[in-house]
Amino acid sequence: MPNNLHLINHPLIQHKLTLMRRAETSTTKFRALLKEISLLMAYEVTRDLPLKLEMIQTPLAAMDAPVLAPEKKLVVVSIMRAGQGILDGILELMPSARVGHIGLYRDPQTLRVIEYFFKVPEDLADRDVLVVDPMIATGNTAVAALYPLKQAQPRSLRFLCLLAAPEGITHFHQEHPDVPLYTAAIDDSLNDQGYILPGLGDAGDRLFGTK
Numbered sequence: 001m002p003n004n005l006h007l008i009n010h011p012l013i014q015h016k017l018t019l020m021r022r023a024e025t026s027t028t029k030f031r032a033l034l035k036e037i038s039l040l041m042a043y044e045v046t047r048d049l050p051l052k053l054e055m056i057q058t059p060l061a062a063m064d065a066p067v068l069a070p071e072k073k074l075v076v077v078s079i080m081r082a083g084q085g086i087l088d089g090i091l092e093l094m095p096s097a098r099v100g101h102i103g104l105y106r107d108p109q110t111l112r113v114i115e116y117f118f119k120v121p122e123d124l125a126d127r128d129v130l131v132v133d134p135m136i137a138t139g140n141t142a143v144a145a146l147y148p149l150k151q152a153q154p155r156s157l158r159f160l161c162l163l164a165a166p167e168g169i170t171h172f173h174q175e176h177p178d179v180p181l182y183t184a185a186i187d188d189s190l191n192d193q194g195y196i197l198p199g200l201g202d203a204g205d206r207l208f209g210t211k
């Protein structure tokens, strides 16, 4: 396993992921589960956020108490459209996080990834950025999304997904060996259409009920 790959296999996450994989799980349930898992994963991904001490007054005494150190809030960048499901969970844990969106699609002729939307907070240089997308299949989308973000030179950059295929992980680490990748599971392979096997199907369709 590459150094920068973090498998978050907490039993609660594994259980909820199994429920999400089941073909009979409804859109309502799928959405709720993705939110819950994201919240649990965010806990792990933010484990090393720096703290500073701040003098506070409890009802009984004064104390130096830990608070998150960065003055500039974390930025969560959602890759549209399925990234929204993870974003919702993280915002529940960190409601003051800033949010960015990246929209990408694959040109059916050239198979190249085309960016059609990019909106992130302006001052990324002072911020930690967490990019979210539930699925890393070929890795093309994740790889493409990270280039414009790197140009903005954030203080740190990490990527959170739910499921990854081995091919996608290899591609990701070839192009962005410096970006830590967090996932709840590494599945077996990709099918001819680029879907993860056994996977959970199309994350966007299952999240939004579009199929």
Ligand code: URA
Pocket: 082, 135, 136, 137, 194, 195, 196, 197, 199, 200, 201, 202, 203, 204
């Ligand atoms: N995107 C999905 O939503 N599902 C996959 O299996 C692969 C990519």
